[in-house]
Amino acid sequence: MKKLLLALCLALLPGLASAGGEVYVYNWTEYVPEAVLNQFTEETGIKVIYTTYDSNEAMYAKVKLLGGEGYDVVVPSTYFVNKMRREGLLLPLDRSKLPSFANLDTKFLNKPYDPDNEYSVPYLWGGSGIIANTEMVSAEGMDSWRWLWSPQLKGKLLLQDDLRDVLGIGLLLKGYSVNETDPEHIREAYEVIKTLAPNVLVYNSDNPKSAYLGGEVAGGMIWNGEAYQALGEMDTLKFVWAKEGGLLWMDNFVIPKNAKNVDNAHAFINFMLRPDIAAQCCVEYGYATPNKAAVKLLSAELRESPLIFPPDEVVARSEFQNDVGEAILVYEKYWHMLKAGQ
Structure with a gap:
């Protein structure tokens, strides 16, 4: 009963x-x-x-x-x-x-x-920001996405395996919206990111924190939650929100x-x-x-953690990713070229 x-x-x-x-x-x-x-x-x-x-x-x-x-x-x-x-x-x-x-x-x-x-x-x-292992590289200038091009990161950089996030960095550095639909602007973003190739060791969105914790890479981009977990295990890691803006989702x-x-x-x-x-x-x-x-x-x-909850000033200079309609085909084209080293 x-x-x-x-x-x-x-x-x-x-x-x-x-x-x-x-x-x-x-x-x-x-x-x-x-x-x-x-x-x-x-x-x-x-x-x-x-x-x-x-x-x-x-x-x-x-x-x-x-x-x-x-x-x-x-x-x-x-x-x-x-x-x-x-x-x-x-x-x-x-x-x-x-x-x-x-x-x-x-x-x-x-x-x-x-x-x-x-x-x-x-x-x-959350969103994507920048992370560095300060035992392996200098954190000077890492308040900007441009830090990813630092020569000290040659062959030691991780980018997320995410076309909108990676091409979004190029768009931000060109002064465009991360939700850009103009094919020419997306091409310009691709041309910017293409020059980063010598530094890139791996594209990883499955478990990026493990690459930082294992010393496989010295710096790169990372989602803030992954950074939160990684910083809890290794105190030589540093995370920042880029001054050009975060890529929010x-x-x-x-x-x-x-x-x-x-x-x-x-x-x-x-x-x-x-x-x-x-x-x-x-x-x-x-x-x-x-x-x-x-x-x-x-x-x-x-x-009150700025790592977990992006501060208002970070949100103000960032954008949430939106659907870009048919322009996604343009993103995919340049993403495949980028991954193929073209």
């Missing part, structure tokens, strides 16, 4: 699916703590089948190939939310199954990439159009929006949470 009453109570709780079943989550590497996944299963009885990708492009290609099937929850960045929404790859969200949505800070909602958040829910946000939960476990997907998203869970993810990975209720649970040290 007690088990029956518990099951009935769970069924009546908003945002929770009936106990049992599965939810297939496709996400970035190291982006949800295993303890959180286990807690979700313990509380709901829903087993999480978790697989990962290392770039928005890889995620999109897989979801597109499968026609929106195969996964129940995916976590694209802002500009890919718009792209997938426009291409009919996403399912509109049922807000009645997401009561924890109310915990989000409204300043991160109703953005151009998804008006009224019909298809997406913000998860974590917001990662979001979405449900692919042909997901098989839609109720379980909503249950998972709602669980991730709980203040205690959102705060745990922020602490674990060092990325800013858009969850205002979660921020209140953080220590003053974390709330």
Whole structure:
């Protein structure tokens, strides 16, 4: 009888699916703590089948190939939310199954990439900055993206395996928007980045901090959360936001159009929006949470960390990446040329 009453109570709780079943989550590497996944299963009885990708492009290609099937929850960045929404790859969200949505800070909602958040829910946000191992190279001048061209970094530089981030550096140095759509301006950015080739040892977005911690590279670009984790392990590392601006992004939960476990997907998203869970993810990975209720649970040290939460002056001189429409084909052209050494 007690088990029956518990099951009935769970069924009546908003945002929770009936106990049992599965939810297939496709996400970035190291982006949800295993303890959180286990807690979700313990509380709901829903087993999480978790697989990962290392770039928005890889995620999109897989979801597109499968026609929106195969996964129940995916976590694209802002500009890919718009792209997938426009291409009919996403399912509109049922807000009645997401009561924890109310915990989000409204300043991160109703953005151009998804008006009224019909298809997406913000998860974590951050940006790319500059990192150096001060035991291997001098940090003089590293307040600018131009520091990446320093001769001391020849063959010791890491760039993220992300076309928008890397070409975005060139756009910023040319004084253009990181959301540039003019083919000529994108070409100019490519010409700038091409000259960086002698310094580049590796393109890595899967686990870039490991290359810095292992001494494989001496400096380069890095997401602030990866830097937060790396600095916690090695005190000779230094991170800064470039004076030309950071490359900001917001990662979001979405449900692919042909997901098989839609109720379980909503249950998972709602669980991730709980203040205690959102705060745990922020602490674990060092990325800013858009969850205002979660921020209140953080220590003053974390709330005030310029590494986790980019200061207002950094945000003011930076841009969130948006969908560039058909211009993405131009980015892809120059990205392939860059990776091929052309």
